[in-house]
Amino acid sequence: MSIPHKDLFKVEEYNEHIPLSFSERPEGFVHSVFANGLNIQMGEGLFFMGTDKNGQLPFGLHLQTSDVHILVSLIRENDQVYWDHVKQTLEFKQHGITITLSKGRSFMNKLKQQPEKTEIVTQHLDAFLTVLISNDEPTGLGLDVEQFMLDYVGEIHLEQESVRRVYDLMDAAVSDDPRHIESTLRYFLGRGKGLTPSGDDHVVGLLALHTITGALSDAFVEGVKALVYHETITTDVGKEYLRYALKGEFSSAVVQIAEDLTLENPEELEDHILNLLPMGHSSGVDTSFGMLLGMLALRRTMNGR
Known part of the structure; x- marks a missing residue:
């Protein structure tokens, strides 16, 4: 032709x-x-x-x-x-x-911090999780979302290293220990296939939750910044997404979901999540999973679990 x-x-x-x-x-x-x-x-x-x-x-x-x-x-x-x-x-x-x-x-798809909406954000955890589980697609690092959540609530016990690493990421996200943060980020950043590795997408999802709620520790955000700006730790495209995420800028698909989470009754939350999930090889699932981890970490710091 x-x-x-x-x-x-x-x-x-x-x-x-x-x-x-x-x-x-x-x-x-x-x-x-x-x-x-x-x-x-x-x-x-x-x-x-x-x-x-x-x-x-x-x-x-x-x-x-x-x-x-x-x-x-x-x-x-x-x-x-x-x-x-x-x-x-x-x-x-x-x-x-x-x-x-x-x-x-x-x-300009830039999120603004709305810490006063933090409790509202956590109230949407179950609805968010339901959409991810019904999608029935594993993360790019091979983790089944439903199995992970069953492990998280103590109904089953998974021996996979990937599960332990995800718990490390959740802990690091709210930690003030620079060594723990750095070792965890070195595991995730650049890990996975494609232009934007799955580990990067998890961190982008976490940063989206952080931008609206301020949920993550300053040490974690600084740890991401140090590796992204001063080392060649991931792909060029992955690095670019992370650099913008650190400034509160994301794709419109991520911004729509994050803004929905700040509303009392977000009518389009499910549709917006379903719009993000199929994007890229696994980027949509991986970014959504990162946002889920941010919500779990946020709820855990608010009420102990």
Whole structure:
């Protein structure tokens, strides 16, 4: 099938900070290309340009699906890309391709802390858990959510190391012990397959709960920050999600759920969880599981279990 000839593409929507980031680092290259889009590296920042199949991404520029299909069929890894801040365009000169942001809509999916809603958040634990269990998909690290919860409440006893490690993560999330936090994070960050390893997604989910409730310890958040900013501990894409999560910015799919959790009667909570779960190879399940762990840790610190 021949590829339609086209040299000008329009971004439909983009994270509002992206033009400034490009202006600070106007030259870059294509980091990776896949079916739904491509990642470009501009300085130390990674940016996704593609469909909104997985929602609005915190470092995303989203185009029409038909345009994305054309772009990924032409553009290759390591192709050079240039930003023209006057025209608000990205240029792939070797292909004669220009991508304009000038008529796109900007968005910002940033959560705000609402510690006064902490008790409301924990009240939705059972509803949240019911959706995860009915989904009947294990985490990317092979953990069955229902079996884990049966172990958690003491009805069964699982011998899997992965179960013990999850308890370590829950403990580390509210701990003030830097050594315990670091060793636990070193186990999870970068662990799992895909562009965003499952362990990273668990931590992103925890950070989403922390952003709205302040549930996690300062030491845990600082521990994540130290490893993400100063070490090559995970994939480039995983690192980017974590960097934004530390600033309270997440995909629109995660933001919708987190905001639902602060409401007394969130009518769309189940639908929003079901929207997140199938995303990525296992990222939706893994991020949701991280949010669940945050809710469990929060409830445990509030009432002892």
